[in-house]
Amino acid sequence: MASVLSEDARAALVAELRALLGDRATSNPTQLEHHSHGESWHAPGTPDAVVFPVSTEEVSAIVRIAGRYGAPMVPFGIGSSLEGHVNAIHGGVSIDLSRMNRVLRVSVEDLDCHVEAGVTHRQLNKALANTGVSFWVDPGADATIGGMAATRASGTTAVRYGTMREVVLGLTVVLAGGGVIHTGGRARKSSSGYDLTRLFVGSEGTLGVITEATLRLYGLPDAVSAAVCQFDTMEGAVESVITIMQLGVPVARIELLDEAQIDAVNRYSRLAYPLKPTIFFEFHGTSAAAVAEHAQTAQEITADHGGSGFQWAATTEERTRLWQARHHAFYAAVALRPGAKPWTTDVCVPISRLADCILETRRDVQASRLVAPLMGHVGDGNFHLVFVIDPENPEELAAAREVNSRLIRLAQAMGGTCTGEHGVGIGKMDYLAEEHGAALDVMRAIKRALDPHNLMNPGKMFAPES
Numbered sequence: 001m002a003s004v005l006s007e008d009a010r011a012a013l014v015a016e017l018r019a020l021l022g023d024r025a026t027s028n029p030t031q032l033e034h035h036s037h038g039e040s041w042h043a044p045g046t047p048d049a050v051v052f053p054v055s056t057e058e059v060s061a062i063v064r065i066a067g068r069y070g071a072p073m074v075p076f077g078i079g080s081s082l083e084g085h086v087n088a089i090h091g092g093v094s095i096d097l098s099r100m101n102r103v104l105r106v107s108v109e110d111l112d113c114h115v116e117a118g119v120t121h122r123q124l125n126k127a128l129a130n131t132g133v134s135f136w137v138d139p140g141a142d143a144t145i146g147g148m149a150a151t152r153a154s155g156t157t158a159v160r161y162g163t164m165r166e167v168v169l170g171l172t173v174v175l176a177g178g179g180v181i182h183t184g185g186r187a188r189k190s191s192s193g194y195d196l197t198r199l200f201v202g203s204e205g206t207l208g209v210i211t212e213a214t215l216r217l218y219g220l221p222d223a224v225s226a227a228v229c230q231f232d233t234m235e236g237a238v239e240s241v242i243t244i245m246q247l248g249v250p251v252a253r254i255e256l257l258d259e260a261q262i263d264a265v266n267r268y269s270r271l272a273y274p275l276k277p278t279i280f281f282e283f284h285g286t287s288a289a290a291v292a293e294h295a296q297t298a299q300e301i302t303a304d305h306g307g308s309g310f311q312w313a314a315t316t317e318e319r320t321r322l323w324q325a326r327h328h329a330f331y332a333a334v335a336l337r338p339g340a341k342p343w344t345t346d347v348c349v350p351i352s353r354l355a356d357c358i359l360e361t362r363r364d365v366q367a368s369r370l371v372a373p374l375m376g377h378v379g380d381g382n383f384h385l386v387f388v389i390d391p392e393n394p395e396e397l398a399a400a401r402e403v404n405s406r407l408i409r410l411a412q413a414m415g416g417t418c419t420g421e422h423g424v425g426i427g428k429m430d431y432l433a434e435e436h437g438a439a440l441d442v443m444r445a446i447k448r449a450l451d452p453h454n455l456m457n458p459g460k461m462f463a464p465e466s
Helices: 007-024 029-034 056-068 121-127 145-150 196-200 234-246 259-269 288-304 316-327 329-334 351-368 394-413 429-436 439-450
Strands: 049-051 073-076 093-096 103-107 112-116 168-174 180-184 209-216 223-231 251-257 278-285 307-313 341-348 374-377 382-389
Touching: 007 049, 007 056, 029 049, 056 073, 056 093, 056 168, 056 209, 073 145, 073 209, 103 121, 112 145, 121 145, 145 209, 168 196, 180 196, 223 234, 223 288, 223 316, 234 251, 234 278, 234 288, 234 307, 234 351, 251 259, 251 316, 259 316, 259 329, 259 374, 278 288, 278 316, 288 307, 307 316, 316 329, 329 341, 329 382, 341 394, 351 374, 351 382, 351 394, 382 394, 394 429, 429 439
Parallel strands: 049 093, 073 093
Antiparallel strands: 103 112, 112 209, 168 180, 168 209, 223 278, 223 307, 251 278, 251 374, 341 382, 374 382
């Protein structure tokens, strides 16, 4: 889509932003193109300007300037989003927060920290090295804390340590008029006022720009062990996951990859796992004996469901290699078809319906003849498909769209959600009415109240008016 700004307004906007920020405000074509998209399949949207603030005060000033020109504002972290969140589909200002990357405070005693939004989760854990604590939300990509909060991200460790919904204690947010608010606090519980922190976590930049966050930390486990196990059938693999979770075995990570994804991982990471449905496990505990006991229980359960080849990754180097292979699974899937593009989707269902949802989806994918590896954080009922398609092939696009739609509606019919962790963005907007019903009108009312001119990341999550 074209920018909503006229040429004269665009020129005046850029000039005023440059007067504020100098060379940290740009309309360089290379920068505009870089900030026009994330890693999704959605059509890019080019901003009129890109700015690189270094403080909340500068973000506030940028928002006030953009508001005077009626310019849309799109927060940008590192561009790893998968549903078009950062695409400036109406032009305007892309607010790149990557230079706001300071760790402002760490309290080991209170198990919390305060960071700027541009800090990535790997940068944060590097800063926490040798403190005995860690930030455990790990979405795979080295995403920024602000982007993770905005999309309510999670990842491989959510089954034990929770998602951004659980670990964000408070936020600093610049609102549509340029005002700054601080939500939440460091107390572990409060019954004071509306929970505005939870309102902005998952708001995808549609209500304001997150500039700082207070986060919950966790101590490092005394003992860690990891393992890989293959299954003859997907049914056996999923039933193992369900049994492990129902029995309360305290796994830290439990990841499922189907045969197509294992093939991709083998090729990309130069491994040699059997081409079977495979579960990656990780166990955390207070002692080696406790971890060994949990792992032994998991091994016995998997054996009861046809699991075999239980291989341990005992050393730190082996565990790192195993989880690097899992984190690279997205890029491994894309590499299956050189020149093709990824269309990534995810759903989340109650764990009791996980087997039904996965098996029906796999049958649908096989019938479509699409290349679509499956992987998932199955300990909490969340799984992903990566359609690896030729974007110039209308038949492939149509087939992927149909499979994606059927998957989402299947998940919703099972009491699940259209997105477990990728967010709504552009791609999942059409499914919110079915999922939320009349509550969607409440969301629209909140949007109108906080952003009456619809300038904060417009065109994402839902249309302001039905």
